[in-house]
Structure formats: structure tokens, C-alpha cells
Amino acid sequence: MSAVLGNPMVTTAALPLLLGIALALAVRFALPAASPAPTLLWAVLLLFFYWDTLGPPVMPPVAASQKLIYLAFTGIVIGLAPERVSGRATSFLAVIAVAAAFLWLGWRRLAGGSLDLQIVAAMAVGLLTLIGVAMLIAQQGLQSSSIEEPFLAPAAVLALSLSGAIVSVLGASIVTGQLLGSLAALVGGWCLMQYLTTLRGGAAVSWSKGVEFLLLFAAVTVLIQVALLAPKANPAALVLSSLSPLFAVFMHGRLQSLLPGARPLRPLVAGILIAAPAILAIVTAIVWAPRGAALGFS
């Protein structure tokens, strides 16, 4: 049993996928959607995978990798609070949180003063994710009954996490790759169950703003760390990975008029369009990967 749980493929892919499915089922059949219980469950799962991948929290955190779990916890605290905070206030909070996370993770690197390609890419990733998260959080406050709407934010987290994981591993940053992979599988399990529900004629469950924030914030902060500290990660692929939240923003309300008759297809089309920059990121990272990629130490 311990050998199975010690296998990174189990903890990075299979286990979070199953837990994502289980969470979707729990939210559908057992938990009141309006309660904070789904947000708490997401928070617990998120912290479990952080702990499993990064180890227990270190106090005080010194290296950026030790700060990630504290950032996730900050995202959870903000995520549990903002149901009362609406629209611009939440977006403003998102801007402050992402900007502060960027500076906290990267201050040693930024204090070095060198403006190389990696730093430029990291700044672009920070800025694009900051704008994307803020806009997406603000947008989810709007009322919408379109079938693809509950999939926009999950698709953004899934695409960013999955492409970020592959770019990270190919850039010789395995731990952040595992973390992003866990997030992608967790959200992937959720999306799968929601889509099956949609195909059976049911309505997918939307994320609360709190869940949206804590998962977006977690994925974005790990991607920012990769951009800042993994010198072998492809800078163009990192920038492309950071675009999915912005693409999700642009999907808002667009497909209703473009594909009015194809209801079950709309979540799929929205997902593919949101994932387009992520797919490009993966292709870029693979094509321009260093020879043998991250296997140099094996």
C-alpha cells in the first residue's frame, strides 16, 4: 500500500483524479451547494497535495518552494472569506495577492538585479496571471445560465496547471511539476464528472468565488515560481501557459450565440479554446526542450 502511495504517478495523477471525481459526486449528492463545505473540501485536498509534494511547512520559510504552502493557505483564507465581497473588491484582492506572491517568491531573484530573459518571462507570467485571475474572479460574479459557464474557471485552472506541469518538468523543476500535475488531475476529475452530468441532461455545479480564487491562486503562484526559479523552463511556453485564465474571460457569454444549437458541445468547445494557449505551451516546451529534458540527473 505504501509503495503504491509512494509512487509519484499515483499521487500526482491517479489519486487526485479520483479525489476530484469523488468531490464532484459529494457536491452533487451529499453537500449543500450554498454551504462553505465544498470550499473547505477543496482547501483540504489542496493542502494535502501541497503537504504530500513539498513536505510539512517550514517556519520561517526561506526558499521559495517553502513559501508555496503558505501562499496556498493565504489563498484558502481569502477564498473562504469573499462570498460577501463582490465584484471589484474581490478582483482588487486578487491583484494584491498575486502581486504580493510574485514579490515574495522572487525577491532574492529580483534583488539580484539582472534583467535576463527568464526574469522578463517571469514578469510577463506574473502580469498576465494577475490580470487573468482578477478579470475571471470579477466575471464569475455575473449571473449567467449558459451551459458552459460552470466550466470556464475550472478549464482555466486545468489548462494552466497541466501545461505548467509539463513545462516545469521539461525545465528540470520536478517538484513544481508534480504539484501542478496534482492540481490538474484534481480539477480534471471534477470537470469530467461535471461534463458527464451535462451529457445526461443535468446542470453542472459552478464553483463558488471562493473555490475559484483559491484554486486559481494556487496554480498561478506555482507557475510564477517555475518562471522565476527554473532556468531551464522554456520562457515562451511559460508565458503561453499563463494565458488560459484570460482566454476563459473571453469565452464568457460568447458561445451561446456562436453555437446556439449545440448545447452539450459548448463546454467541450469552451475547454478546448481555453486550453489553446496551454496546448501551444506544451508543444513549444517539447519541441524546444533541452536534449533529454530534465533527465540529466538520472
Added chain:
Amino acid sequence: MRTRKLIAALAFASASMLAAAAHADNYEIDGQHAWVTFTIKHGIYGIAHGQFDGVKGSIVMDKADIAKSSVKAELNVSTIHTAFDQRDSDLKGPDFFNAAEFPTISFESTKVEKVDDKTGKVTGNLTISGVSKEVTLDVKLLNEAQAPWDATLTKAAFSATGKVSTADFPMAKAADGFGLGPEVEIAIDIEAVKK
């Protein structure tokens, strides 16, 4: 009479301290003649070897009271090499030495103990990726002599060995033995120039 005795005592104490200080020699590590090497387990197979170049630092050697000796040294992480470029660049990455965030490794002694005339134990704080852990090195003084070709040049040569665990530092993939790790054996040979 008392005042005279006090003055004499103070003079004696000062002379003793000066004499002791005179025994403390200052050395600067000669980076061109410094080999900081390590071996680390490679997966389930053998032993990998690596080396850091660009060592800088200073040594204070007090032969009269070896406990008053001290060592300070710094390594540039970007100089690591293990006979394979790609592994070297991976080792500089965030899962191992994290050179982008912490470009140097440092060692500063806290205690020096004499074992015999030529050997001793140097305990100090080894700082990797911003985390300091106490490490004890077994040190041997190989030689201390004037250069035959230059009367103004005096050098001392030391060998040191020790063990560290990467699990003590934020080196996630070395700590869990992913390819390389977790135990590291260090072997240092340095020459230092007397100042």
C-alpha cells in the same frame, strides 16, 4: 607596592595575549588550488562524483591554541560539475541547489578541536539554499611551508572530509533520492596562502 604588582600583572597578561595572537596566522584560500569534491549515491546503482570550483575564503590558524582557529569559505553553486553538462544544469535547478535563488554555499566554523598535531575536527554551519545545518569535518594539516621559489610565499595545505544529508536542506529531489541522493560525502583539498 600594590600598584606595581598590578601593573606587572597587567603587563604579563598583555604580553601573553600578544604572544598568543602572534601564533594566529591568517590564510586566504587559494581558489586555483582548491578542490571541493563530493560523492552521492546515484539511484539504485553506483556513486556519482562532482566538484565545485571557485572556492573563496579565509582561515585563521592558531597553533598555540587550536580552539582559537577558524574557517570561513564560500562556494559558487554555478561552478558545480559532474562530468555531464545536462546533469550539472539540472543540479543548479530548483529541486537541487536552486542556484537562481541561492547562488552560493557557505561554511563558517563554530568550533575547532585538536585531535593530534596534524589532525583536528572543525564544526561549523553549512548553509545551502538559505538553510544552515551544523556539520563536522575531519581535517588534516598536510603541510605548511615556504615556497622554494618564493621566500615571501608561505602556504598551508589541508584535507577535509565529512558527510551531510541533503534531507537537511531544501533540496526536494536530492532528499528523496530521486536520481541522486540523499547522503553526500564531501572531500576537500585546499591550499591557502599566508597573509
